[in-house]
Amino acid sequence: MNRRNFLISTAAAAQTAVGQSSTDRVATGMIGVGNRGSYLLKAVMAQADARVVALCDNKPDRLDKAATAAAKDNPATMTDWRKLIDRKDVEAVYIATPPFLHAEMAIAAMKAGKHVYCEKPIGTTPAQIRELLKVAKQTNKVFVSGQQMRSMLQVGNAIRKIQDGAIGDILFVKAQRHASADLAYDGPSGDWYFDYKKSGGYLLEQSVHNLDACNWVIGQHPIRAAGFGGINLYKGKPAGRDIMDHQSLVYEYANGVKLTFTQMVFHPRKMPVNNQTINVFGSKGSVELLYSTNFYPLDGGEPTVLSPKVDEPGDAHIRAFYDCVRKGAKSPADVTIGATAALTAILGNEVCRQGKVIDWKDLGVEV
Ligand SMILES: NC(=O)c1ccc[n+]([C@@H]2O[C@H](COP(=O)([O-])OP(=O)(O)OC[C@H]3O[C@@H](n4cnc5c(N)ncnc54)[C@H](O)[C@@H]3O)[C@@H](O)[C@H]2O)c1
Structure with missing residues (x-):
């Protein structure tokens, strides 16, 4: 792909609606690659229609470990989560940081036009959850909360x-x-x-x-x-x-x-x-x-x-997230859930x- 096409496709990627991923492999960014985040990363890497383009953690050792695990996709790495959300080439964001950070990060990601997989609990206070519901209902993006029992x-x-x-x-x-x-x-x-x-x-x-x-x-x-x-x-x-x-x-x-x-x-x-x-x-x-x-x-x-x-091979909840993004499937654990x-x-x-x-x-x- 030449540079011009690359720029066009990355700009378009930021504007894709549900069921319309711009590429065959959904460009995925992951914030928080600790215990749960590294599990999610592995599950994402196992999806044929996902590629990991960016990783963020404010602990450099965890970031390095995740970058090694995702080496085949050669993701960019950063310690500032806002930089990941600002990236035009990121279509979908996973959030697996401590609970009190989820709502702020998910809201910023949705406002930037990203599909969001947000670990549970999606917020820690009624005020956070009220705002998250409001923003999620204003976007046409996928939101899957990490309530994986639903899958x-x-x-x-x-x-x-x-x-x-x-x-x-x-x-x-x-x-x-x-x-x-x-x-x-x-x-x-x-x-x-x-x-x-x-x-x-x-x-x-x-x-x-x-x-x-x-x-x-x-x-x-x-x-x-x-x-x-x-x-x-x-x-x-x-x-x-x-x-x-x-x-x-x-x-x-x-x-x-x-x-x-x-x-x-x-x-x-x-x-x-x-x-x-x-x-x-x-x-x-x-x-x-x-x-x-x-x-x-x-x-x-x-x-x-x-x-x-x-028998449920693989992670059904992660699979469901990409089915939502690429095929417009219903979220198994939407923002209301x-x-x-x-x-x-x-x-x-x-x-x-x-x-x-x-x-x-x-x-x-x-x-
Ligand atoms: N769905 C499930 O079954 C399941 C299982 C385990 C954990 N979780 C959830 O996942 C989340 C993370 O839990 P964990 O066990 O992985 O914790 P953890 O402490 O192992 O991982 C959290 C990571 O977030 C990073 N982080 C913290 N603040 C950050 C910031 N401002 N910017 C970037 N990175 C930051 C930390 O450095 C750490 O690597 C929690 O909400 C937890 O409830 C879900």
Whole structure:
């Protein structure tokens, strides 16, 4: 390609709409190539219709490692994320930085005309999420939030069957996300994880997946929540820590369904209860949603599998992102889904922090 054609095609690339990538391989830039970002990079490199043109991380060692992993695409590297977003040759941007940075970066990327894959949670405050929703709805670009459970076929098939009446009316959901230990204090995310303003704590940073699946199966977001939480085991670890190590929550939905949700980081690994569960109770019986999808009839009959395990080679959520960009497919986790998931976790955090029942509408965000 001569220089003139190159300039024309790169300028056009910045203006492509959904389903109209200017090239066969979507020019992709990645901001944040730490733990998750390096996984995403690998998954992007495995897509035949993607090429990595730019990488950004403010830690030079991570940037170097990512550049080596992406060497076949010879990407430009930079430590300033705004420079990546300013590049005309970048059509799609991945954001895998700490949570408090997501909304600002995603908004800037969308305003610059990029398609966006934004890791969860898509924001850490109602104000960030309100602004992100507004901007996303004004663009005709793809937005996929990193709520990748939405692309898991077995869970999705089970939820469709539940919504078609397989367990009768949904009455109650009991879910949890437990871990056996705190995240490593000197680990790759130790410099932001224990600061509530940066991560939103375990509930927002991790349980946002599980809460999203609960909303998905119930078919709506909660209308209010109550709960308690605190730090019982890891007080002062690390110094300045202000994220909780346990929370016990109840969410109420407009259709009368209640969700009880617990999060903790001292659930022994060998304790014979899955550390992550979503049990959905219906008028005909209940389903364990995350692993077996076993359906247990209320009449005492033998359990049956609601949704058989499906072999899913590669990363279905990343694949879905490029299908959105190149073929105009529907986003599996659009901005409304990402926003609703994050707000559900923020509501759960707020009830514990403020020590009172809080209504969804008091978050002040229309989803
Ligand atoms: N979808 C999933 O299953 C999943 C799994 C793990 C993590 N995540 C999400 O991915 C995000 C990152 O988590 P992680 O575990 O990779 O953390 P991490 O700390 O390993 O990586 C974050 C990276 O962002 C970089 N960074 C920070 N500020 C930056 C800035 N201003 N400009 C450029 N780079 C910057 C850091 O240097 C680091 O390399 C979080 O939001 C997390 O919730 C999602």
